[in-house]
Amino acid sequence: MKLDERKKKILSSVVEDYIESAEPVGSKTLVEKYKLNYSSATIRNEMKVLEEEGFLEQPHVSAGRIPSTKGYRYYVDNLMKERKLSMVDIDYINNTINGFGDTDAIFEQVADVVSKVLSTPTVITRNNTDTIENIKVVKISEKLLLIVLMSKNGTVKDCIAKLTDTVEDSVIDQMTSILNQNLTGTPLGELHYALNKVIRRDLEAFSTVMGDIVNSIKYEMSKDLKKLNSGVEKILDNPEFTDIERVKNFINMISTKEIIDSALQKTEENKLSIVIGSENKEVLLNDYTVISLDIEKDNKYLGKLSVIGPKRMDYAKTISTLKYIKDKFNTALTSNKKEEAKGDNSE
């Protein structure tokens, strides 16, 4: 798997030319455009070796070469140079991810920015390993309760329960303490199951009121499973989408939550996960590359942001941008601007 300098140069030229042109790259193009000081025949011989080694592919005998999954992988791991972001992009990112709003809002902002800067569909999934720290129940009116869930990470969730009957303040206090005893420390993702247990074991006495509360919480939590899709249409401008069937398949795939979920495994500590073409376990994704980064706040895992594009995506730009975004994202999450004064923007 060791390539000499000339082969490396050829491979990276093929990858970069193909990323730019979407056309198979021939030996002549390579010599002329990338000033390789050899004749096209030499390049041809080298390309043949690269093909035999599995780095390049040939769509058909009279076409140039395109990178294989293995070729892209080698390029990403060994040959690619990271790229500086353009000032335009930097400005746009900095101005848009301003950290205002709650976590949900920031997630939305980021998904939007990424899909705009990279012209690529962007998916954000949330994963709640965050745990319940405290539950408060506040009586708003005769038949309205507010339930506030505070998590260890500092997220505050709340929901309203409309009651069937009026309820004594003392009963509310009792229920609140039972809820706290049973649920403190429960990961938000598992709250659903925990609630079912609680309602069976301890709370039959308060059944209807408790039912109202529990259902209200369950519904609020279900919102969190939501997947955030942004800029799906962007990918359709790539030249690989001239085939109608492919468009349909892609739209279907991206609309199917399960497929995307399955495609995203946990990434390595602090690194971007790059899954190229057939490296994807999900067969439907074998023609695409998925690049994901973990979203963290105070070292807690909150979820994952992924962009999806053709294998022929601009790896250098995508990766540089995502790394930059990751920092901004973290800053936005930790320094929640809600806590800062807002007197300045009078609009």
Next chain:
Amino acid sequence: MKLDERKKKILSSVVEDYIESAEPVGSKTLVEKYKLNYSSATIRNEMKVLEEEGFLEQPHVSAGRIPSTKGYRYYVDNLMKERKLSMVDIDYINNTINGFGDTDAIFEQVADVVSKVLSTPTVITRNNTDTIENIKVVKISEKLLLIVLMSKNGTVKDCIAKLTDTVEDSVIDQMTSILNQNLTGTPLGELHYALNKVIRRDLEAFSTVMGDIVNSIKYEMSKDLKKLNSGVEKILDNPEFTDIERVKNFINMISTKEIIDSALQKTEENKLSIVIGSENKEVLLNDYTVISLDIEKDNKYLGKLSVIGPKRMDYAKTISTLKYIKDKFNTALTSNKKEEAKGDNSE
């Protein structure tokens, strides 16, 4: 614009056959398939008249006829018979729209059901003519306020404001009463502007805390503008989507909030709005039909549900289904199941 019985029969046969087959309908097909007791020559003469009158169109001289916008319009207004829903659909609708959850949840359920039963993209837009009735501010902890907005229609919205500084209870009371004095009666859709006015005029004294509160409310309200899109991919299975450009245009269009918004005018009292092809003011929609119904609760207008399909959509099924859905929808909204005991479903 009066058509004799034979012309009516021919027109409705052309429309129905074209809806089914997506192919221009010729005179021979008509005679054989729809047992018209005339020769194909007679039918041809009649079709020619119908074309001259603008009810039919001919893609080219050696093709059959397809309905024009005017033809579809006549069909929908005069010829179409409503169809009984299948038991499968009725069951599915009844089981899925169960009225549990808050208004948002019900909207989502309905959008999902509609797009599944009709295999068509479904868009729900919310329009808040609903007005503020009461605002409560509850102190949850030192630096956390809960703001609860209650509307005339009974919707309850709430949001959390994280404060920069601690705040006296008396200040909160003061602010609450100022908010109520200024905002009661304001339509939710205009709250954004009203808040800006308020903060300038009366509340400079409390600026930072008030800023926190106002921004929190603004953010919460912005969620309401959200458009709900369901089943966009469904439309791509129609044979008109073999042209790649058309697919891209459609996906772009449906992703562009403004276009859809502009397409939806207020409908007549208690009726479905059916806008066919070139009847759409928005040029990009001229090849599509948009059918919308108003969503109401206790005679208040809450928003609009629309399905979008090719002009060649199955009008009879779509309209029958939407009428049925409208009832279910209203029932779900009024008899909010949150208020009913949930002891029965122990899962």
Next chain:
DNA sequence: TTTAGCACTCTTTTTGTTCAAGTGCTAAAC
């Protein structure tokens, strides 16, 4: 008023031809 018959038009499908791109191989050159 209806219809059989037919010439006509236009699209779709098929088939064949040419063209250009890019290769692999061979033999010569470095």
Next chain:
DNA sequence: GTTTAGCACTTGAACAAAAAGAGTGCTAAA
């Protein structure tokens, strides 16, 4: 041993011509 010029070969793309098929409009007869 490595590199290169040269050339035969393969293949897809583009184009043109031909053939097939569908459905019409019109005429003249029933």
